[in-house]
Amino acid sequence: MSNLIVFCILLLLGLVIGKFAEKKHLKSIVKREHQLNALPAIASRYPPTGENVGPHQQLLVTGNVVIASDYFKTFLAGLINIFGGRVTPFESLLDRGRREALLRMKSSANAVNAEYIFNVKYQTATIQQKGNGAIEVLAYGTALIPTQQVKA
């Protein structure tokens, strides 16, 4: 009986706090995405500037985040696993992780005054924790930094 009570409390805590934290995180993601909108990050292997690419430097930039699922999501995903179908609780988790990693990469490129980030790659890994879901997302790419001082 006491086990069931503990389980219900954990489920409720996960549902309430987890949902609140997710909303807060999404809000901050959207806000920072707007701030960094001027810096394009593209998956193309070649710089998009073509012929008018001036003198520049390049730098490998990375951004990573480890993000954990909450108790409620883990439980819900377990339920969905029985019947099959879209595991929406984990979809939103991965989406947040990817966007956060990209934002961190962008802000580190922004700190060195980059103009573009290209050849962007994502990499996702599961960080094992006794069956609970925690994922790491890494985003990396090449930042193109224009160097003005060469112009005389």
Added chain:
Amino acid sequence: MLISNLEFLPDQKVIRHIGLVQGSSVRSKHVGRDMMAGLKNIFGGELKGYTELLHDSRIEATERMVEQAKSIGANAVLNVRFSTSSIAAGAAEIFVYGTAVEVADHE
């Protein structure tokens, strides 16, 4: 040392391909951190301790790769890729690899 995940350099010429270089690092957090992470699994959210851990070990793995590249006479590593695998609860291996090349200095 130039490190890039491009396969070419837009304005520099590669004069010699030397070969594959790699660096790896396996790290884990102490038990206290793992317990904190366990708590976070109830509420959800970012595991800052692990984010830092993986970031640091990625830097270390990259340093090891750069050292190896230097020792064989390269001055750039191109087409760099990252790979992660968790090998035990709370421990992860970070692996970085790329092609060591010699590029001609431009200008």
